[in-house]
Amino acid sequence: MGAVWVLTGPVFLVCSLADLLDGGSDFLALLLTGAAVAIAGLLVVRLSSFPSTLPISRLFAAVVCGALAALIAVTAAHLATGVAHNLDVALVEAAATITGTNASTINPELLSLGMLLFRALGQWLAAAAIIIVLVRVLPHLGVGGLDADGGVATRSARRLAPRSGSTMARLVTLYVALTGLLGFAFLLAGMPFIDSIVHALTTISSGGFSSRSGSIGSFDSAPIEWVAIFGMFVAGTSLPLIFRAMRRGDLHRFVRSVEFRVYVGLIATVTFALLAWSDGLPSAASIRHAIFHAVSSISTTGHIAGDFNDISFGGEALLVVLMVVGGMSASVAGGFKVMRFMVLGRYIGRELRRSVHPTVVEKIHLGRSSIGETALARIIGELFLATMFLVPTVLVLSADGLDIEGAFTFAISIMSNVGVGFGEFGPLKHLGALGAFGHLAAALLMVIGRISITPVLVALGGIGEPAQIAIRRWRTTRREVVIR
């Protein structure tokens, strides 16, 4: 019912895009999958009706089903074109595509043009879908709309228009415009035409797929890297914030946003630390690469430039922390979001003060807005649940062939939808080193990381609801028997 509404959205997008992509050797296969998926989508739409009201659990289920539908479609495309030979490889590639993670088993230089564009567009569209989720779904979480990615209210992220539809339209327009701008900038910086399209699509969506096996670094050009840095930086910034600032031409808005200040501060600190901990004096190239790494990590894009193996141990640790932090709230970036970490920091501070003054009553403030206890509890719950999922995945990954450093960094990185890991295998080889189990676990973790864990679990709970009710009934009857 409710699920199907969202379900068809991505499916249609996928098929229309597949139809668009002529050229390249995989034309026929893509066209056929596109057609098949379109027919399936139409059938589902026909057979379902749009409900008048949407309870929250349905909404969550809808999001999860939408993601699953996109996953299935992209998996089918991968299998049909013969890019991936096994189901698990296709699945993990599809998961990487729709979650915007730069993890792949495939050398992009061997891909056909159609498939390359398809994957880049997949990342781009998935990020666009995230914007829709931001606007349409999050308001139903009971903690306000856009001003509540994960339940945190901010001034800068309040609704842009009275109706969520027009908000959405504005944000998507902005997104498209930014993509165009970035593509043009790449072109100006000296990138070939197709490459600049692919990179614009994957950079602004914080996806990270590249048309070269060495990512951005393979162009070895300073202007291109600067453009990429700018693009990733924008991808990690809150879209509504950009929109407001652009509309009024008021750059001061950025400075006023607390989260933005922390975001920039984090990038600056880590860049500085990367330089300070590296061997040798900083040169123009090393400064550029340090900024590149920091921005690529915090915006969870996962582009690579410069020598990744040159990063010192301390820098590595900091970059992983940046990956966990992720971009600003209401951005297309993954990760746990800067805002939530700020809230957590304030929370710890409050508990410390409480231990000194046990009876104190304090609200947590962020900028000028205060944060409700419910939202607080949700953020914390989310963090713990994510950790609880992370640990078993690390276990699976390490059992499936990764070294411990690689397993930890890679799991964290794919949960934040970055995709770049440290350790023995080099930045982009982790997925290739894994077996089928590892692929499945990685795919699951990517999806969970992207749509955050609560919706997934609630949706699962929604599926198990009849069983739950049955168990509860059985329990109560048993208790009555005991009482008698």
Added chain:
Amino acid sequence: MRRIAVTPVRVAGAALIVVAAAMAISAAVALLDGGGGAEGLFWSAVITVSVGTALFFGSNVSPSADSALAFASVAWSWLAVSLAGALPFLLTGVIPWVRIDDALFESVSGFTCSGSTILSDFGSVSQGLLFFRSMTQWLGGMGLVVLAVAILPALGIGGLELIASEAPGPTADRLSLRVRDTARRLWLLYGGATCIVALVLFSVGMSVFDAVTHAFTTVSTGGYSPHAESIAHFDSFPIELVLIVGMLYSGASFSLHWHALTEGIGAYRRVSEIRWYFCLIAGAFGMLLWVNHGEIEWFQNLRESLFYAVSLGSNTGFGNSDYILWMPAAHVTLLVLMLVGGMSGSTAGGMKVLRLQVIFRYSFRELLRARHPNAVIPIRMGSTTIEEQVAAKVVGFVLLYLGLIVAGGIALSGLGVDPVTAFSGSVSAIGNVGPALGEAGPTNNYLVFPRAGRVVLMALMALGRLEVFPAMLMLVASTRGIAQLRRRRRLTHSTFSH
């Protein structure tokens, strides 16, 4: 002479006197053994006892008593004791004076029951000093139990208070109405357990010296061993079995043990934490067995997996082989064990099983709330509910704990340690385990960390042992106390001038 009315000073003095007694005993051991070092131990005992008596008799208990003050006393006396504990290492010449921070590291690692050592050549260290090392852990361990039982509940950050809410009855929280009584009973139990472990160890073939020192470090879940290879030195399955039981026992709550002794074994069944504790260790054991299957011969696998599951699950840190050679998945399992640690109210370090339980319930409730936004759901443990305030404290603690681990890991890797060693070392230090992963495995010592890194680890150990919040309170209470003193002096001044 007028005595200064400051509780922390007096408590620190008392603690120093106790440590001096330990030094004297160790000096006696050194004399008996004849391996030297008696002189150094004797002089450090003299210095410590003189400072201790001066502090003890020069001060008085503050007229007002609040929880912050109690905490400050614990934290400050810990500091004083750690300083004093570094003396024997310096005076016996085992660690030269230029490496005073290393002596301090060894002492802090002892009193916090961590068991990470920087001693590399155990042959040259006198038996008396090794005895003293084990004794520091033993004293530190008991200090912790008293802290958890008598003082932590006052702050309401978990500790026994949570157990209290689970085991109904007026005697659950404190074993008796008076703190002094509670402490006395716990000491009895603790001493008794130590004696039993020592006796059994002796009967399965250890020498008297080894039996006593290992009993000390087992019951306190410290993990110092007088041998460089730790338990692998004996290579005897019966000894390992005894230690496993000993570690399991001390990783569980001591007040629970007291209840079990007085009320029968049923007391264990009332508390869900102990079930979690056993499940965790059993789960880790199964995991290790499975991961190591095919790598190690089956009986050896059984033996090593069980030993390490218990040793790291109770945060003791004894070693009977080199787990660094195991598979990465085994390392992840061990890391989780180190992170969680033993039960609250035990001598073990780590985050504590109880807090893990609360975190689980808390997150699960958030899930339910996401499903039913208007539901009011209490956090239940067993049959009782946990107050929001307590849950918030626990959550705050866990967040801070994780934050400190990350901060420590970043600091260490910034100093040039490889990330695996850095982060696992951070986990191990704050959980007071001892061995870590990477280069700092059970067969290595902590000299693999750079000097500045060892200072970071030292701070983490102290923070972990004092359960983070008290350490913060220590600073707050002392600034407040100084301000009070100043105010009072100003008052007396003004009365004089009038």
